[in-house]
Amino acid sequence: MSAALLRAIDPAPVAWAAAVGSALEQVASTALELPVTRIGAVGAPEGPVLGAYIAVLTPGESLQIGIVADAASSETLVRALLRIAESEELAPGDVPDAFGEIANMVGGVAKAAMSVQIGVVGLGLPLVTTGLIAAREGIELGYEAVEVGAARVTLVVARSRLR
Amino acid sequence: MRDMRALVIDDSKAMRMILGRLLKTVGFEVSEACHGRDALEKLGDGPPVDLALVDWNMPEMNGLDFVKAVRGSGNHAAMKLMMVTTESELARVQAAIEAGADEYVMKPFTPEVLKDKLVQMGFGA
Numbered sequence: 001m002s003a004a005l006l007r008a009i010d011p012a013p014v015a016w017a018a019a020v021g022s023a024l025e026q027v028a029s030t031a032l033e034l035p036v037t038r039i040g041a042v043g044a045p046e047g048p049v050l051g052a053y054i055a056v057l058t059p060g061e062s063l064q065i066g067i068v069a070d071a072a073s074s075e076t077l078v079r080a081l082l083r084i085a086e087s088e089e090l091a092p093g094d095v096p097d098a099f100g101e102i103a104n105m106v107g108g109v110a111k112a113a114m115s116v117q118i119g120v121v122g123l124g125l126p127l128v129t130t131g132l133i134a135a136r137e138g139i140e141l142g143y144e145a146v147e148v149g150a151a152r153v154t155l156v157v158a159r160s161r162l163r
Numbered sequence: 164m165r166d167m168r169a170l171v172i173d174d175s176k177a178m179r180m181i182l183g184r185l186l187k188t189v190g191f192e193v194s195e196a197c198h199g200r201d202a203l204e205k206l207g208d209g210p211p212v213d214l215a216l217v218d219w220n221m222p223e224m225n226g227l228d229f230v231k232a233v234r235g236s237g238n239h240a241a242m243k244l245m246m247v248t249t250e251s252e253l254a255r256v257q258a259a260i261e262a263g264a265d266e267y268v269m270k271p272f273t274p275e276v277l278k279d280k281l282v283q284m285g286f287g288a
Contacts, residue, residue, distance in 0.1 A: 031271035097175055107249065
């Protein structure tokens with residue numbers, strides 16, 4: 001079955017990807033004050049990455065919405081959020097904590113946009129970890145590359161349907 | 164006249180830093196708590212607080228339960244409560260206001276939006 005036909009049968013993955021991308025644009029323009037360029041769909045990022053994920057539970061599906069970046073790009077976003085210049089040192093733990101807060105805001109905005117359509121029931125707490133969500137049966141994974149200022153990040157939507 | 168005091172309640176250190184810095188520019192003396200239960204303990208031990216900024220989703224005790232606990236206790240009746248959260252659905256806003264929150268700001272926000280809300284609540288110029 002073609003990807004286009006699958007999308008026609010189940011438009012939710014496309015809608016979630018659009019909502020998450022728009023959410024990052026909103027977060028970047030307000031909390032980060034950085035410009036956003038959406039590059040488009042890509043494969044899973046390679047190399048060591050930091051990932052911040054937030055769980056969203058809807059009546060019919062379970063999602064993890066994530067933002068993934070290498071060390072330099074995640075630090076760029078965190079410095080923008082905290083308004084800390086390159087010349088100043090970040091405290092230990094600042095990067096994962098603030099990166100998680102960025103994911104929390106992206107997840108919250110996306111959830112609000114999607115709840116109008118599908119009635120979202122819950123938003124979890126952010127989880128920050130190294131690496132990606134592993135691909136396995138039953139999970140649909142989508143990635144979108146985005147430039148946020150000088151940072152290159154990948155948005156992740158991992159979706160599994162509830163039975 | 165004593166300084167204005169604010170309590171920032173958020174499980175994210177980053178968000179506590181952002182909100183605390185902003186409140187200091189308006190003239191607040193700021194303390195922090197990392198969840199609702201921590202905030203209740205700090206309110207019990209410390210000096211009177213004029214304003215609490217409250218996140219919704221936190222471990223231990225969430226922001227809505229904190230608001231209910233404070234308003235239900237009869238203590239700190241003069242303290243203003245502002246929810247600052249990613250929870251933006253109308254039903255959530257209504258639940259917070261019904262529980263006793265005075266204001267509601269949705270994340271992400273700009274410093275100007277938060278300062279405007281503070282002015283509307285009678286804080287700052």
